[in-house]
Amino acid sequence: EFKFEEYEEVKRCYPHGFHGVDRYGRPLYIERIGMVNLDALLQVTSMDRFLKYHVSEQEKTLTRRYPACSLAAKKHIASTTSILDMKDVGVSNFSKPARYLFLEIQKIDSNYYPETLHRLYIINAGSGFRVLWKALKAFLDPRTLAKIQVSINSLYSSKHRSLDSNLPSFLGGNCTCSDCGGCFLSDKGPWNDHEIKEMLQAMVDSEDEYSDGEDGGMAVNRTLASDEGDIQIKDADDIIPTADKGLRQLREAKGDKTSLQKIQAFEDALNNANKIMQGLALHIEELKKRTKWQAQLGL
Numbered sequence: 001e002f003k004f005e006e007y008e009e010v011k012r013c014y015p016h017g018f019h020g021v022d023r024y025g026r027p028l029y030i031e032r033i034g035m036v037n038l039d040a041l042l043q044v045t046s047m048d049r050f051l052k053y054h055v056s057e058q059e060k061t062l063t064r065r066y067p068a069c070s071l072a073a074k075k076h077i078a079s080t081t082s083i084l085d086m087k088d089v090g091v092s093n094f095s096k097p098a099r100y101l102f103l104e105i106q107k108i109d110s111n112y113y114p115e116t117l118h119r120l121y122i123i124n125a126g127s128g129f130r131v132l133w134k135a136l137k138a139f140l141d142p143r144t145l146a147k148i149q150v151s152i153n154s155l156y157s158s159k160h161r162s163l164d165s166n167l168p169s170f171l172g173g174n175c176t177c178s179d180c181g182g183c184f185l186s187d188k189g190p191w192n193d194h195e196i197k198e199m200l201q202a203m204v205d206s207e208d209e210y211s212d213g214e215d216g217g218m219a220v221n222r223t224l225a226s227d228e229g230d231i232q233i234k235d236a237d238d239i240i241p242t243a244d245k246g247l248r249q250l251r252e253a254k255g256d257k258t259s260l261q262k263i264q265a266f267e268d269a270l271n272n273a274n275k276i277m278q279g280l281a282l283h284i285e286e287l288k289k290r291t292k293w294q295a296q297l298g299l
Contacts, residue, residue, distance in 0.1 A: 004053045006045045008185065013041040017184040018065065019175070022081040022163050025073025026118055027065045027189060029080050030168065034088035034124075038098050047097070051104055058113050065191045067200055072190035079118035081163070083171065090128030103139060110141055121163075122150045123171075 004010075011017065015032040022028050041050070061080065069077040094102075109116075125133070130150075137145060154172060167173025168183040180186035190196050 002056045009044040029082045032085045068191035082120045084122045086129045087124035120148045
């Protein structure tokens with residue numbers, strides 16, 4: 001329910017966001033640290049609201065991006081590939097407010113979102129950043145540190161083969177997302193694909209109908225954000241059998257060619273549903289553990 005009205009203004013002060021997937025289907029997250037204007041950022045939002053926004057994005061990744069990527073890749077996706085562009089970063093970029101923000105985000109991610117980072121590529125790491133890196137490493141968990149690769153080169157000269165070639169133009173790719181106001185505002189990815197959202201909605205709707213009349217006291221309602229509204233996930237354990245029921249209902253419904261195409265797409269997705277939903281069940285269990293903490297933040 002957290003509304004971040006200053007979203008677009010923050011993006012201009014702090015260029016960051018998800019942009020597609022890597023070649024294995026994982027969400028790709030990018031930040032341009034050298035372009036962050038922290039003074040301007042604190043004029044349009046507060047530290048507290050930015051941290052809540054960070055939490056809401058992490059929750060959206062767990063409940064929306066990973067399930068959508070799992071369906072698109074036809075395998076369980078539960079981690080993110082990240083790129084930090086350190087071009088023009090120096091000591092001045094790590095003021096006291098910047099250090100506070102960095103440490104708070106690290107604390108949140110380590111405590112509540114462990115093991116969601118697949119790989120972090122730090123690129124264009126000049127001499128100024130390399131001096132800071134020696135100090136920053138002390139604040140990182142050893143498991144996280146092992147997933148980080150630091151390079152003085154740009155992305156393509158480093159030849160990171162796991163990354164999709166359709167990267168933003170400022171990273172050497174050919175994408176500008178001009179129709180969305182830029183790559184950081186597009187939130188490009190399978191989680192915005194209409195057919196995938198329909199399949200996820202169908203699965204969840206079937207689960208809701210299947211559990212109708214049963215004791216829902218043990219289930220935790222979670223939100224899977226979508227442009228058409230909120231999707232509620234109650235318990236991943238029941239999604240598989242109810243997805244079959246949803247398919248039967250679709251088959252029984254009278255429809256045109258478009259409906260038949262949707263049924264075929266749904267059948268294709270169900271062929272891989274067992275493996276995917278087992279992974280989603282793990283996400284739901286983690287979400288249950290965080291419910292009390294999230295309520296305390298007022299999200």
